[in-house]
Structure formats: structure tokens, C-alpha cells
Amino acid sequence: MSFYDGKKPHKKNARIVVIDAGHxxxxxxxxxxxxxxxxxxxxxxxxxxKYIEENLDNVEVIYTRxxxxxxxxxxxxxIANSNKADLFVSIHxxxxxxxKPYGTETYAMGLHKTKGxxxxxxxxxxxxxxxxxxxxxxxxxxxxxxxxxxxxxLMQNVYLEQSLDFxxxxxxxxxxxxxxxxxxxxxxxxxxxxKTTMPSVLIEAGFISNPNEEKFLMSENGQDxxxxxxxxxxxxxxxxxxxxxxxxxxxxxxxxxxxxxxTNDNKNESNIIFCIQVISSSKPIDKSSExxxxxxxxxxxxxxxxxxxxxxxxxxEIIQSNLAxxxxxxxxxxxxxxxxxxxISLKKALKKNN
Ligand SMILES: [Zn+2]
Numbered sequence: 001m002s003f004y005d006g007k008k009p010h011k012k013n014a015r016i017v018v019i020d021a022g023h024x025x026x027x028x029x030x031x032x033x034x035x036x037x038x039x040x041x042x043x044x045x046x047x048x049x050k051y052i053e054e055n056l057d058n059v060e061v062i063y064t065r066x067x068x069x070x071x072x073x074x075x076x077x078x079i080a081n082s083n084k085a086d087l088f089v090s091i092h093x094x095x096x097x098x099x100k101p102y103g104t105e106t107y108a109m110g111l112h113k114t115k116g117x118x119x120x121x122x123x124x125x126x127x128x129x130x131x132x133x134x135x136x137x138x139x140x141x142x143x144x145x146x147x148x149x150x151x152x153x154l155m156q157n158v159y160l161e162q163s164l165d166f167x168x169x170x171x172x173x174x175x176x177x178x179x180x181x182x183x184x185x186x187x188x189x190x191x192x193x194x195k196t197t198m199p200s201v202l203i204e205a206g207f208i209s210n211p212n213e214e215k216f217l218m219s220e221n222g223q224d225x226x227x228x229x230x231x232x233x234x235x236x237x238x239x240x241x242x243x244x245x246x247x248x249x250x251x252x253x254x255x256x257x258x259x260x261x262x263t264n265d266n267k268n269e270s271n272i273i274f275c276i277q278v279i280s281s282s283k284p285i286d287k288s289s290e291x292x293x294x295x296x297x298x299x300x301x302x303x304x305x306x307x308x309x310x311x312x313x314x315x316x317e318i319i320q321s322n323l324a325x326x327x328x329x330x331x332x333x334x335x336x337x338x339x340x341x342x343x344i345s346l347k348k349a350l351k352k353n354n
Contacts, residue, residue, distance in 0.1 A: 015059045015087075015238055017052060018080040020192065021045035022092040022202075025070030027127050030095035032208035035218045038068065041091045044205060047227030048091070048234070056235060072131045074138065077195040086241075087166065087234065088200035090192050092124060093217055095209040102210040103181030104174040107202045108163035109194065110187030111153040113331055118149060120204065121188035128191060138191060152189035156320065158346040160334045161277065162199035166237045170203055173229035173236075180206065180226075187332075203230065240303055272349050274319040274337050275309040278330040282306070293329060302343055309336065316350060 021042040023029035029037025042065070049061040062083055064076045080088045094105070105120075112118040125143035128134040135141075142148045157163070167185040175182035193200045205226050206213045216222035275298065279285070284306050287297040295310040310333075311322045319335055326333045337349030 011058070011060060013058060016062060016083055016085040017059055017087045017089065017234055017238075018062045018064065018076075018083065018085040019045045019049050020064040020076050020080075020088065020090040022090060022124070022192075023127065024065050024068055027070055027130060029127075030093060030123070030208045032095070032214040032218075033211065035208060035214060037093050037095070037208055040093055040208070040217050040223070041205070042066075042068065043223050044227050044230070045091050047223055048089070048230045051228060051231035052234065055231075056238075059234075059238065072137070073125075073128055073192045074195065076192050080200070081195070081197050085196075085198050087237070088193070088196045088198055089230065089234065090190075090200070090202040091230070092202060092204050094120065094204040094207045095123070096207060097209070099209055099211060102207045102213045103183040104171065104206055105183040105186055105204045106167040106170045107186050107188055107190060107193075107204070108160060108167050109152070109155075109157055109190060109196075109200065110160065112149065112188040113186075117186050117188040118146065121149070121190050124202070125189075125191045141191065143191070149189045156335070158350070159197075159199045161336060161346075162241070163201055164332070164334075165240075166199055166233065167201045169233035169237045170201065170230060173233045174205075174226070177232065178225040178229040180229075205230075243303060271314070272337060272339050272344075272353050273312055273314050274316050274335055274346075274349065275312040276319060276323060276326045276333050277307050277309050277336045278326065278333045280305050280307045295326075295329075300343070307336070316353060 021038075021044075023038035023041065025038075027038065029041070031037070045063065046066065049063060052059050052061050062079065062085065064079050065071050076090070077088070094101075107117075107120070112121060122143055128138055128143055131137065164185060171182050171185055174180040190202045193202055206217050208214050208217060278292070278295075278297075282305055284299070285291070285308060287299060287308070292308070292310070298309045298312070300307045300309065310326060311319055313319050316335070323333065323335060335346060337344055337346050339349065339352070
């Protein structure tokens with residue numbers, strides 16, 4: 001178990017996962033009838049870390065807290081950034097004025113699509129108001145002002161695709177292995193995820209405001225279920241990332257048409273193209289389906305999942321300028337990139353294109 005408040009030497013080639021137990025110390029988080037968010041999420045976080053440490057040799061765990069202490073939101077992101085983490089997992093529990101809602105949801109950083117999602121972010125962000133100088137540290141961000149959240153619509157999150165992918169692993173595990181109600185993968189402007197420079201998610205592992213779910217969240221058994229689900233999601237995600245960087249396969253039907261792309265820019269030694277992914281699916285989708293409207297759609301088989309993209313250009317700026325229009329039809333759309341037909345991270349593509 002370790003708390004690294006800054007840089008530290010790591011095992012060679014180890015993957016680094018930061019486990020962030022929300023709240024702590026003077027910040028209790030959401031209050032239930034019998035429990036507090038800060039205690040529940042710390043217990044789950046320590047269990048997740050323990051599973052990783054016991055089962056995954058080449059993965060190091062860094063906790064933002066291991067005790068009941070107050071850690072500022074920006075500090076949590078800094079711990080992940082300075083340790084060059086591969087994944088940031090912030091663990092919380094939800095609450096609502098109404099006692100009925102229950103179930104789990106996992107968020108990636110982005111602009112909320114519903115008021116409900118915005119409310120979850122507002123609640124989690126409001127903790128900065130008990131931090132000193134919060135206005136300075138968060139660039140004038142007002143956690144309670146809806147207008148403040150507009151900045152998240154302007155933000156291009158280069159880790160969005162991976163964050164959403166990891167988030168869906170978490171939700172799958174919660175639903176299928178821990179038998180929790182799946183409220184889905186969502187996006188909203190969480191300050192704790194704002195400045196992280198790696199795939200990052202915020203998990204709401206259940207509603208402390210729902211009496212039944214609170215009992216589950218407070219129980220050793222319930223915490224074990226949730227922690228092992230999160231652990232398995234981390235393991236699956238890291239394994240998939242490893243295999244993605246090594247093996248890439250295109251659907252046969254695509255290969256032929258892709259040839260033209262590889263010749264459209266002979267100034268660069270490598271051909272980098274950008275396009276907009278609108279959906280990914282474990283089963284193939286008919287490209288002429290009404291779902292895609294008038295868009296010309298391309299299909300890629302990456303790992304076990306079919307990715308469907310629209311628009312395509314060697315200029316990132318052009319693709320970026322198409323994004324708003326595409327998002328009108330596909331709100332979750334985001335930019336991805338390929339080099340010589342192989343998918344590469346957007347960060348890498350932008351670096352190479354400079
Ligand atoms: Zn919280």
C-alpha cells in the first residue's frame with residue numbers, strides 16, 4: 001500500500017493505476033442514514049488496490065489517500081500526473097433528495113447531456129468551496145454556476161475514447177458480475193478529472209440515499225463485490241490496451257478502400273488521418289442503416305469491437321471543425337486517428353503531425 005505525494009521511481013514497464021477515494025477528512029461527501037460516502041469509498045478503494053497488488057504483477061497502485069484525510073481535488077489530479085499514471089479511477093457514491101434512485105454510473109470528463117448529470121458533477125465539485133483559494137486554483141470556476149460548465153464543451157479531451165471504453169468495462173462488470181443496476185456510462189464536468197493527463201473516470205458505485213443500496217454499500221460483502229468488479233474492469237482494460245497497441249485488424253471490406261487514404265499526403269513520411277468515431281459495437285452494424293443518416297460511414301474492427309467513423313481528413317483542424325455538426329446527430333462522437341491504417345492515440349497523432 002502506498003501513497004506517493006509526488007514523483008517516485010517505478011518498476012520498469014509497470015502500468016500505474018491511481019485509485020482515488022473521493023472526499024475524506026473534513027469533507028464527508030454524501031451522507032446516508034447510517035454511513036458516510038468518505039468511509040464507503042475509502043473501503044472500496046483499498047480493496048480494489050489490494051486485488052491489483054495481489055493479482056497483477058506489472059501494475060502499481062497509487063492511492064490519493066489511504067486514511068480519513070482531506071485531499072484537494074486539483075491535488076488528486078497532480079498525484080496522477082506527476083506519477084505518469086496510465087489510468088485514474090475516482091471512486092464515489094451518489095445521493096439524491098429522492099430515496100428511490102439506485103444503481104451505478106461511470107463518468108468520463110465532458111459536457112453533461114442531462115440536468116441530472118450536471119447535478120452529479122455540481123455536487124461532487126462543490127467540495128472545492130471548502131478548499132482555500134479555490135477560485136484561483138480552479139481558474140475562477142464556480143461549481144454552482146451552470147454557465148461555468150460551458151468550458152467543458154470547448155475542451156478536446158484526447159483521452160475521451162479510452163476513458164469511455166474503461167467506463168463501459170466498469171459498468172459491464174457492475175451489471176454482470178456484481179449484479180448492480182446499470183445506469184450507464186455518462187459524461188459531465190468533474191473538476192477532479194479536469195487536469196488529468198491519462199484516461200480517467202469517476203465511478204458512482206451506488207446511491208447512499210437509497211436505504212437498500214446504502215445497506216449494500218456499507219456491507220463488507222457489497223464492498224467486496226464492487227471492488228472486485230472495478231478490479232476486473234481495470235485488468236480487462238489494461239490487457240486490451242496492451243493488445244491494441246500490438247495487433248490491429250481491419251475488416252476485409254474496408255482494407256480495399258483504405259488504400260486511397262494512404263496516398264493522399266506525400267509530404268509526411270507517415271500518413272496520419274483523423275476521423276470521427278460515432279459508435280462502437282461488439283456486433284457489426286449495417287453501414288447503410290438509418291442510424292447513420294446521410295453520412296458516409298467507415299467500419300473498423302479493432303480488437304473485438306467494431307468502430308464506425310464519419311468524415312476523414314489529414315488535417316486535425318478540419319476534422320475538429322466538423323465535430324460540432326456530427327455531435328448534433330451523435331452526441332458521443334469523438335475524434336480518433338490512424339497512422340498508415342493503424343489506429344494510434346490522438347495524442348501521438350497530434351505530436352507526429354506537428
Ligand atoms: Zn463524491
